[in-house]
Amino acid sequence: MKTTNIMIVGVxxxxxxxxxxxxxxxxxxxxxxxxxxxxxxxSQRGGSVVTYVKFGEKVYSPIITEGExxxxxxxxxxxxxxxxxxxxxxxKIIVNTQQIDPMPVLIGTAAYPETxxxxxxxxxxxxxxxxxxxxxxxxxxxKAVNIVLLARLAKLLDIPYEKWLAAIEKNVKPRxxxxxxxxxxxxxxx
Amino acid sequence: MKKLMIxxxxxxxxxxxxxxxxxxxxxxxxxxxxxxxxxxYEGLHSEWAPNEKVAAEVAFGASLGxxxxxxxxxxxxxxxxxxxxFTLSYTGVTGGLVICVADDPAMHSSQNEQDSRHYAIAAxxxxxxxxxxxxxxxxxxxxxxxxxxxxxxxxxxxxxxxxHSQSVVETxxxxxxxxxxxxxxxxxxxxxxxxxxxxxxxxEARTKALSEYAETCPYNRVEMGGTKIGIITAGTxxxxxxxxxxxxxxxxxxxxxxxxxxxxxxxxxxxxxxxYVIEELDGIIEQHCRDLGLEVVGKEMFSPIxxxxxxxIAAAFGLSAAPSVTVDAPLxxxxxxxxxxxxxxxxxxxxxKNKITTIxxxxxxxxxxxxxxxxxxxxxxxxxxxxxxxxxxxxxxxxASGKTVAVIGDSTFMHSGMTGLVNIAYNASxxxxxxLDNSITGMTGHQQNPTTGYNIKGDPAAKVDLEALCRAxxxxxxxxxxxxxxxxxxxxxxxxxAAEEPSVIISRRPCVLLKSVKxxxxxxxxxxxxxxxxxxxxxxxxAISIKGGKATIxxxxxxxxxxxVSLCKFGAIGKEGEV
Numbered sequence: 001m002k003t004t005n006i007m008i009v010g011v012x013x014x015x016x017x018x019x020x021x022x023x024x025x026x027x028x029x030x031x032x033x034x035x036x037x038x039x040x041x042x043s044q045r046g047g048s049v050v051t052y053v054k055f056g057e058k059v060y061s062p063i064i065t066e067g068e069x070x071x072x073x074x075x076x077x078x079x080x081x082x083x084x085x086x087x088x089x090x091x092k093i094i095v096n097t098q099q100i101d102p103m104p105v106l107i108g109t110a111a112y113p114e115t116x117x118x119x120x121x122x123x124x125x126x127x128x129x130x131x132x133x134x135x136x137x138x139x140x141x142x143k144a145v146n147i148v149l150l151a152r153l154a155k156l157l158d159i160p161y162e163k164w165l166a167a168i169e170k171n172v173k174p175r176x177x178x179x180x181x182x183x184x185x186x187x188x189x190x
Numbered sequence: 191m192k193k194l195m196i197x198x199x200x201x202x203x204x205x206x207x208x209x210x211x212x213x214x215x216x217x218x219x220x221x222x223x224x225x226x227x228x229x230x231y232e233g234l235h236s237e238w239a240p241n242e243k244v245a246a247e248v249a250f251g252a253s254l255g256x257x258x259x260x261x262x263x264x265x266x267x268x269x270x271x272x273x274x275x276f277t278l279s280y281t282g283v284t285g286g287l288v289i290c291v292a293d294d295p296a297m298h299s300s301q302n303e304q305d306s307r308h309y310a311i312a313a314x315x316x317x318x319x320x321x322x323x324x325x326x327x328x329x330x331x332x333x334x335x336x337x338x339x340x341x342x343x344x345x346x347x348x349x350x351x352x353x354h355s356q357s358v359v360e361t362x363x364x365x366x367x368x369x370x371x372x373x374x375x376x377x378x379x380x381x382x383x384x385x386x387x388x389x390x391x392x393x394e395a396r397t398k399a400l401s402e403y404a405e406t407c408p409y410n411r412v413e414m415g416g417t418k419i420g421i422i423t424a425g426t427x428x429x430x431x432x433x434x435x436x437x438x439x440x441x442x443x444x445x446x447x448x449x450x451x452x453x454x455x456x457x458x459x460x461x462x463x464x465x466y467v468i469e470e471l472d473g474i475i476e477q478h479c480r481d482l483g484l485e486v487v488g489k490e491m492f493s494p495i496x497x498x499x500x501x502x503i504a505a506a507f508g509l510s511a512a513p514s515v516t517v518d519a520p521l522x523x524x525x526x527x528x529x530x531x532x533x534x535x536x537x538x539x540x541x542x543k544n545k546i547t548t549i550x551x552x553x554x555x556x557x558x559x560x561x562x563x564x565x566x567x568x569x570x571x572x573x574x575x576x577x578x579x580x581x582x583x584x585x586x587x588x589x590a591s592g593k594t595v596a597v598i599g600d601s602t603f604m605h606s607g608m609t610g611l612v613n614i615a616y617n618a619s620x621x622x623x624x625x626l627d628n629s630i631t632g633m634t635g636h637q638q639n640p641t642t643g644y645n646i647k648g649d650p651a652a653k654v655d656l657e658a659l660c661r662a663x664x665x666x667x668x669x670x671x672x673x674x675x676x677x678x679x680x681x682x683x684x685x686x687x688a689a690e691e692p693s694v695i696i697s698r699r700p701c702v703l704l705k706s707v708k709x710x711x712x713x714x715x716x717x718x719x720x721x722x723x724x725x726x727x728x729x730x731x732x733a734i735s736i737k738g739g740k741a742t743i744x745x746x747x748x749x750x751x752x753x754x755v756s757l758c759k760f761g762a763i764g765k766e767g768e769v
Contacts (some may be wrong), residue, residue, distance in 0.1 A: 012526065024194045024356055034194060035322075036356040039298065040219055040635065045554065046732055047526035053277065060433040062322075062355035065501035067512025084516045100744075102524035106735045107562045107727055111521035123515050135289050163524070 003056035005064045006153070009083045010075025011100050012039075012049045018171070019073065019146040020051040023153075026167040027055040030159060037062040048102075071156065073149050074096060075132075076100050081116040084125065092123060094152045096132035097146055128152055129185070139183035147172075147180045151187035161188070195354040195359050201262075201290055202227035203359065204330025206234065209367030211257035211285070214239045214248035216605065217634040218264030219299035220353040221292035225262050229646045233364070234400065236635055238646050241572070241605040242267035244394045246274045247288060253287040253343075256370035259333045262290035265306050266571065267285040270606070272309065275710075277342070280389040281379050281395075282341035284370055286334030293349045295470045295496040299633075301552065301569065303496070305471035306436070310345050310448035314397050314683065317345040317448045318409055321428045323357040325445065329409065334367075340396055340403075347447070349470065351426040352496065361402035380648055409445030412458055416440065420462025422455070422475055422486075426498075426695035427468045433500040434509070450478045457483045528557045530733040531709060531749035533628050533699035537597070539729055539753070540680050541565045546593055546687070549582060551575035551607070553599040554632040554701075562730045564595070573598070573606030576623050580610065583619045591620040592687055595695075598623065601631035601639040604654065614692050615664025620684045622693045625656060626673075629700040636704065660694045667693035674699060676756050702749055710750025715741045716769045719762035726754040726763065 015037060024036040028166050032055040039049045051078045072093045075079035080095040087093060095117065096126045104110035104145050113119075130152055136144035147168065154164045165181055170179070172180050193700060195203065201224045212235045215225040229236040239245035245261040247473040252259035268291045274288065291309070292298040310317035318333055320326040326348060326359045331665065333344045377385050395596045404410060415437035423431050424444040431441060442458045444450070455478065459465050467476040467488040476488030490507050492498065501511060528535050538558040541548050550556060550566035551574065559566035568578065575596035583591040598607045603625050614621045631637040638644040643653035667689055671682045681695070688692040700707050712733075733747035734754060741762070755763045763769065 011524065013529075018646045028192065028194050028358065034356070036194065037351065038196065038354045038356070040222075040354055045529060045557065045633075046524075047523040059357075060429040061500045062351055062357065062429065063499055065499045067514035068501075078521060078524070081517045081519070082524075085516050087515060089513050099558060101732075102522050103527050103561065103730065103732070104522040104733065107730065108724070108736055109561070110520070113517075113519040113521060116517060116519050116521075119517055119519055120515065125515055174697040 001057040003054050003059055005006040005069045006053040006070045006073065007064055007083060007086055008051040008053065010049060011079065012045055012047045014075045015143060015146045016049060016051050016075060019150055020053055022150065022167050022171040023053050025171055026159065026163060027053070029167070030163070033057060033059045035059045035062040045190045048082060050083060071153060073153055075145060075149065077117060078102070078113060081113065081120065084120055086131045087125065091126070091158065092128060093120065094128045094130065094149055096149060097129050098133050132187070135187050135190070136183050138165045141176075144180055144183035147183045148187040151184045153155055154184075154188060191361050193359055193361060194356045195323045195327075196223060196354055196356050197320065197323050197326045197348050198223035198292075198354070199227045200326035200359050201330045201346065201348065202231075203361055204207050204327040204395070205288065206231050207327070207364050208286070208331035208334045209258045209363050209365045210234050210260055210334075211367075211369070212249065212252040212259045213237070213261065214245040215262040216240070216242045216245050216267060217631055217637040218267045218292070219291060219634055220294055220348075220350045221262045221264045221267070222634045222637065223353075224290055225646070236646050238639060239766065240640055242271040243273060245499070246271035246278075249287055249289070250274055250278055253283045253285040254372075255285070256372055257285040257411060258367055259285055260288040260290060262292070264300065265291060265293045265304050266300065266302065266307055267291070268306055269298045270572070275309065276313045277314070277381050278343045279315050279393055280381055280386055282392075283337055283343060286337035287343040287433050288330065288333045288337060288346055289343055290330070290346045290348070292353050293347060293471070294610060295349055298350055303471060305474065306345070306347050307447050307474050308472070313475070314393050315343050315345055316340065316400050316446060317347055317443060319347045319425050319447050320350065320352060321425050321443070321445070323355070323359045326352060327359045327361070340400055342396060347425075351510055390766065397449055401451065404446055404449055404451040405454050407446055410451060410454060413441045413443065414453075414461070417461055418463045419466065420458060420464065421466045421468055422458070422479070423468040424475065424661050425470065427470055430498055430500045430503050431468055433503045442590065444475060447474065450475065450480060455479060455482055455484065457714050468492055468498070468503060525560055526557060527730065527732055528554065529702060530731055530747045531702035531751040533610065533673045533697070534558060534626055535563075535729060535731065536676055536753050537626065537679055537697045538565045540562045540676060540683055541595065544680070544683065545590050546595055546683065547590070549575045549594065549596045551596070551598040553602050555597055555599060555626050558597070562728055572602055574611055576607045577621065579612060579621045580614045580617065580619045583621050595683070595687070596621070596623045596747030597626055599632065600625060600627040600629065600641045600656070601637075603656075605639050608659070611660065611665065611694070612663050618692070620690060621690060622683075622695065624695045624697055627696050627698040630704060636701070656696055665694050667691060668696070670696045670698050672699055673697045674751055674753055693749065702751070710752070711765065712745040712748035713743050713750055713752065713755065713763055714766050714769060715743055716762050716764070719759050719760050719769070723759070723760070725757050725759070729754055729757065
């Protein structure tokens with residue numbers, strides 16, 4: 001059985017660690033060998049961050065390199081483009097259409113590449129652009145963006161719907177479970 | 191029970207299962223979580239020490255007292271703890287002693303990428319190096335046994351990709367190890383020349399015995415596959431090698447990088463046509479091969495710089511990379527930066543505005559070096575701001591001391607800034623030191639320290655009074671400012687630089703990310719009042735951006751600190767509904 005490679009990318013502080021924690025725990029329960037590589041320390045302070053999640057019968061390397069990712073889950077538009085080179089030829093990018101300006105854009109020394117998702121699509125990349133912030137807000141909290149994006153991934157993986165809901169119950173603080181389940185359902189149905 | 195754990199959690203679990211009674215550490219990425227996870231276990235003492243030297247010496251004392259002990263630190267922390275390490279090699283241990291050290295190839299969060307294996311060689315102590323979390327657990331657990339059997343401290347090395355990667359572990363039960371009763375043994379533990387001279391031969395004999403042990407120890411293993419290529423590798427590189435080659439090559443996987451076996455190497459080399467060594471950073475295993483007269487390919491093919499990956503190893507062997515898409519649009523970099531509402535920002539803005547030379551230190555505030563503030567002039571190591579400032583001012587005289595400061599965080603000041611401050615007072619340079627007191631160890635993820643009033647478990651603890659401490663160290667001028675108050679910051683900095691004696695400014699406000707900090711509602715910009723001067727953007731706040739020449743504030747990021755409000759001459763920034 002081949003290894004499936006998932007990258008979760010975004011901006012430090014966006015909550016990608018919960019997404020990888022939930023995914024890792026779910027895949028382990030499904031009986032796979034799993035590796036999850038995280039980022040801690042300085043780059044977490046508003047920098048570009050990446051988490052690798054790999055699962056299969058036997059996983060060796062904890063990281064994902066050029067042309068290897070089956071799926072890229074991006075919390076932000078520019079970050080999807082930054083890591084696109086890691087995508088497999090027939091891979092898929094799930095991207096939150098939110099735009100977070102990096103410092104060179106904030107201080108006016110660089111422009112934000114507004115049309116970068118169009119460029120990816122034009123190059124034949126399968127892009128699932130989701131306004132995750134709106135769905136999360138509608139479900140009750142902007143912080144549920146991670147669950148909204150996971151729900152889009154859930155549609156592509158061979159894991160039953162109920163197992164995802166169970167994983168939310170297991171990994172999310174009790175008082176946020178209902179909210180996150182709602183966000184998951186809204187995003188999955190969309 | 192099967193669980194997913196990062197390498198650091200697995201190290202903690204292994205130490206716990208191995209009967210650890212005490213851990214003392216100073217935080218440092220990528221080592222911090224080892225001690226944080228240990229603090230969650232009952233039945234052992236855990237603590238944050240002010241620095242790695244203290245931590246290692248506390249662990250030494252516990253071992254002397256008869257229990258199993260450990261400390262954990264990042265690679266540069268081992269430089270600080272090197273003094274006790276080298277002589278611990280001579281004294282040996284009573285209770286097992288494990289020194290965990292986390293290297294950071296590629297410098298994800300570090301100022302250099304030194305290779306800690308050199309310390310094992312130089313101090314002549316055995317080192318273990320796991321390649322995933324399962325090994326991290328068993329190596330940490332069994333390291334105590336190794337330590338006690340050979341009467342030596344044991345170094346346990348992890349690198350970032352092991353420390354911060356989750357993989358599957360099988361947890362076991364804790365072995366309760368009774369404390370050995372204390373017995374005075376001056377010949378073993380009092381390292382004055384007469385005794386130390388007798389201990390050095392013991393160290394040499396031990397290293398010889400460990401080299402023999404390395405031939406058959408469970409940490410090194412041979413995995414025979416195809417014999418055209420033989421690869422000797424260790425740590426995370428083993429995973430990359432297996433990912434690229436699977437069973438098509440033969441592998442000698444090293445789990446104990448010091449001391450290395452001789453016969454095992456020769457036997458492996460004899461079974462393969464061509465021998466390669468794949469190890470990150472320095473060519474230490476490669477040099478061992480050369481010392482044995484083995485023909486080997488190493489650093490001429492694999493860089494001593496940065497991290498490896500399956501892709502870099504495949505490329506070195508001329509294997510073609512997977513096809514991938516590249517974006518033509520120029521992509522702006524996204525470097526880390528100080529958070530919205532970071533209390534350091536107001537102080538750094540003041541320094542930038544007045545073109546003050548800033549001798550920096552290690553912590554979140556190193557980010558004061560990045561645009562647009564670009565204030566920091568140097569960052570060397572923990573504590574070097576304070577002592578470096580003294581030297582800089584003596585070299586430059588009045589011209590330097592009137593426009594140069596040191597900036598150092600509260601935790602870093604406790605670590606090794608205090609001694610530099612004593613030196614400023616004692617050797618009388620007219621220096622101004624700014625302590626950025628955000629009431630937490632920030633960069634490593636919010637650890638308590640002696641200035642916060644809480645211990646590692648979050649329980650109330652003795653709290654260092656920074657003002658009183660600075661005065662006690664011999665500084666007459668000590669004042670406190672709120673870094674959100676730009677006018678007060680500027681007045682304090684200019685007055686203390688002008689003063690004819692050493693001084694300390696404590697810039698005090700808790701880290702905005704602390705749960706105890708209540709933030710204000712986001713601010714907004716009155717578009718009609720904004721005159722496009724972009725003054726607010728010069729703060730480098732991630733919540734403020736310029737759209738069509740005018741400032742806008744991102745409501746999801748702004749915490750209402752109002753530093754930008756005091757900067758806007760046109761009164762264009764304020765609370766929603768009030769501006």
